[in-house]
Amino acid sequence: MREISNPGPAPAWQLWRNPILRRYCRTRLRPRTLGATVLITLLLAGFTFAMTRTIAINTMGRSYVNGPKGAWTQVYNPPDMADVERVPLIPLLVIQAVILFIVATGQVAGGMTADADEKTMDYVRLSPMTPLAKVLGYLFGLPIREWLMFALTLPFTAWGLWKGNVAAGHWVPVYAVMLTAAVLYHLTGLTAGTVMKNRRWAFLVSMGGVFLLYSVVPQLGKFGLVYFEYLTVWPVVTENFHGFMPVTAGAAVKTAQDLIGKARFFDLDMPQVAFTLLSQLVLCLTFIVMLWRRWRRAESHLQGKVWATGLCAWIQFVLLGCSLPLISSGKLFLSQRLGALFSFGNVRFGNAGLNERPPALAEATVTITIYGTVTMLAMLLLAMMIAPERETQERGVRRAAKFGKRSLRWFSDEAPAISLVLVMALCGTVGWTIFARQVIGSHWFPGQELPGWAPWLFGLVLVTSGLTSTLLYELRGNKGLFLAAIFIGVLPLLVGSVMATASHTLAPAAVWITAASPLVAPANAVAIALPDTLGDADALHLAGPRAFAFWQGIMVIVTLWLLMVHRKEGRARKLAAAMAPEPG
C-alpha cells in the first residue's frame, strides 16, 4: 500500500478547510436544487426592489395644491432620487431577516437532528477534529444555502445604499448586528437540534425557542428589563431606522427614537451597537460552550457548574446595569415611555399625557414582580442544566469509590447542584433587592420604602423554589419535575384564574389556590413587602399574605423533607458503592 500523508484535520479557525462546512457546501448547494433556490430568491428580491421603487417614484412626487377656485389639483414633481432609492431598503431588510432568522434557524435545528436521526453524527464524533471545529462546521455549514440566498439579495440592497446615499454609520451597525443575531439564532437552533432527539421536535423547539427568546422575552423591556431588547436587532435597527428611510419620514422617526431613549449601561454611555454586540456575543459564547461540552462528551451537561453560576451573576449584573439608569428619567416605566412617544410638542395622540403624572405604585410593583419572576425562571433554567439525574450521580459515586475517594468533586457534572443553586438564589436575591430598593426609593414614590425584611422574603421565595426543583430533579428525574411543574406550578394558577373570573365572592379562595404555585410567589412577596399597592381589594388584603405564608411554610417543609431524602439516598449510594464486591 502507498504511504499517505497525515497532516491531520484543519484547525478550527481555518473555516474554509472545515470538512463539515465543505460537506454541506457540496450537499446543500447541488446545482439541481440550487437553481430553484437562486431563481426564487432573485424573483422575490427583484420583485420587492422593483415594485417598491416604482411605487415610490409614482407616489413620492405627487402632491395636491390648492388651485384656482378653491379646487385641489394633483401635481407631480420628480422626487429626490436618493429618497426613492431608499424605499426598497426596509422591505429587503425584512426579506433578509426572514431568510436568516427563520428559514436558516429551522434548517440548522432540523439538519442537526437529521444527523442524529440517521446516526451518522457518530462519524463526526469519531473524527479527531476539535469540538470547536465541529461546532463551527455545523454552525456555518447547515445554513449555507440560506447564507447564499441572503447574499443574492445583497446587490439590491447595495444599490439602494449607494444610490440612496445612506451613510455607513447607519447601515454598518444594522448589518453587523444582523449578522451576529443570525449567528446567535443559529446557535439557538443548533443547541435545540443537539439536545432534542426527535427531528420534528427539534424544529418546533428551535423555532419556539427563537420566538420566545428573541420576540417574547424582549417585550419585558417594556416593563423595565430593557437588557432583553439587546438580544435582538431591534435597538440598533430602530436607532438607525431613519437612515434607511426617505429624508422627511426618517426625521420624524428619529424624533420619536430620541424621545423613547436608549439604555445607558450603568451610565457608561456605550453606543447601542457596541452594547448589542456585547450582549449577543456573551450569549453566543454561552451557546458555544454548551455545544462544545456536548461534542467533547455526549453525556455532558449543557453547562458547567461554575459557568452557570457565573452566568446567573452576569444576568443580574446586566439586568441592573440596563434598568437602573432609566429609573430617574422615568423611562423604566411603560406609562412614561408611551406618554413621551405620543406627545410631540403640540401634537398629541391617544396616550399623550401619561408621562405628565408620576407612574402609579402598582406599575412599580408589577415591574419589581416581573424582575423577581424572571430572576426565578432564569435560576431554575440554569439549575436544571447543572443538576445531575439519579443515574448520573450513581455513576459518579461508583467512580469515586473505585478510586478510593469519599466524595465527588463539587463542580463535576455528577455532583449535586444544591450548593450552587443556593449561590444562584443569593445572586438573584441581591439583584432583586437592589432593583426593588432603587425603584421604590426613587423620587417617583415619595414616602415609600422597601422594608428591611423584604430581602429575606425574596430570598425565601428563590431558595425554596430553586431547591425544591433541583432536589426533585435529582431525586426523581425529568418525569418527577415535569409532574410537579404541571400539578403544583401551573394547575393552581389556572384553577385560581378561572375561579377569580367566575365570581367576586370566590376571589379569596382563588388567591389561596393560586398562591400554591411557586410561579406566583414573587408577586405575593412583592405585594406583602409593598402593601399599599393592593389598594381596596379586600380579598387580596386578607387572603394574600396568609396564603403566601401558608404555602411558603409548606414549601419550606417540603424542601427540608426533600433535603433529608436526598441526603439519605446519597449516603446509601456511597455505602453501596463502597461495599460493592471486588471483581473476579
Added chain:
Amino acid sequence: MSDPAPAIDIHELRVDYGNFIAVNDLTLAVPAGEIFGLVGPNGAGKTSTFRVLATLQTPTYGAVKLAGIDIFEAPEEARRIMGYMPDLAPVPSDMKAWEFLDFSCASFLGGNAAERRARCEECLEMVQLADKRHAMCKSLSRGQTQRLVLARTLLHRPKVMILDEPASGMDPLSRRNLRMTLRTLAAEGTTVFVSSHILSELAEMCTSLCVMNRGRLLSSGTADEVRAHLGRSERTLSIGVLARREEATEWVMMQANVRSVECQAERISLGFSGSQEEQASLLEGLFAQGFRVSVCEERKSSFEDILISVAEENL
C-alpha cells in the same frame, strides 16, 4: 519489530445504565497485529465495550489505552489511530459514496484534494465498490453499505480497528474479501477487534478471541483455549450398535463423563466430556459387554454450541 505494549489495553472497565451493569470490570489486553474476536449473546456488553473503545461513550470507570494512548486523557489522539465501524453501519442519505469518503478523509487526514481522492479510490477498490463511487449512499444495498463504511474505516490506516458485526448483510464473496482484507491488515501490524454473530467465521478468522456474558469476561485466548477453559471439551459421540441397543443405552448411561444419552434408530448419541483415554475405555467396555459396535463418530462442540450453553446457563 513488534510493539511490546498491547494495542488494546482495557483495565477494570465498567459501564452502567442505571442499575443495569452492561460491562462489569472488564480487563483485557490484545497484542498488536492480532485479529481478536469478541463473542457473546445479545446483552453481553459487546457494543458497550466497543463504544467506549471508540470514545463514543464514557464508562462509569476504568482505563483504556489504544496503542499506549489513554483514550480518556487524549480522545482526539486516540481517534487518529483508531477506526470504528458500528453495528448496522449508517450512512448519510444526502451524500454520494465518494463524498462520504472524502468527508471522512478530510476530517481525519486533512491534506489536499488530490491526495484525498487517491486514498478514497484505493479504499473503494479494496472493498470492491469502485463502480459505485458516484452512487448516492442511500441507494446502496445493505452489504454495499457495510463495505462502504469499512472503506471509511480503512481511510486513515488505523493502528486499531474496532468492527462491530462487520459482515452482517454481506454476501459470501464479500465476506471472503473482508476476511482476506483483515488478514492483510493484521499482517501489516494493524490490530483488529471484531465481533460477529457468524461464529464459525469468527473462529476461522481470529487469531484469538474472548467470550463475554452479562458484562463479564468468561474466557479469552485461542479458540481451543477458550473451549477448554469454558469446560466445553465435551463432544458428541454417535455409536452404531447392531443389536440390544436399548440395553447398550442403559449401560452407557451408567458410565462416567457421559450425559444426555439418546437412543436413535441405529445409533446411540451421547455427550461425552472425558479424555481420549476415557473415550477408548468406554468403547472397550462396550465390546467387553458383548455389544457389537459397528461405528463410532466424534463431533466437537461448535462455538455456536458454546455460546448457546453460556447464554442458557445465565438465563
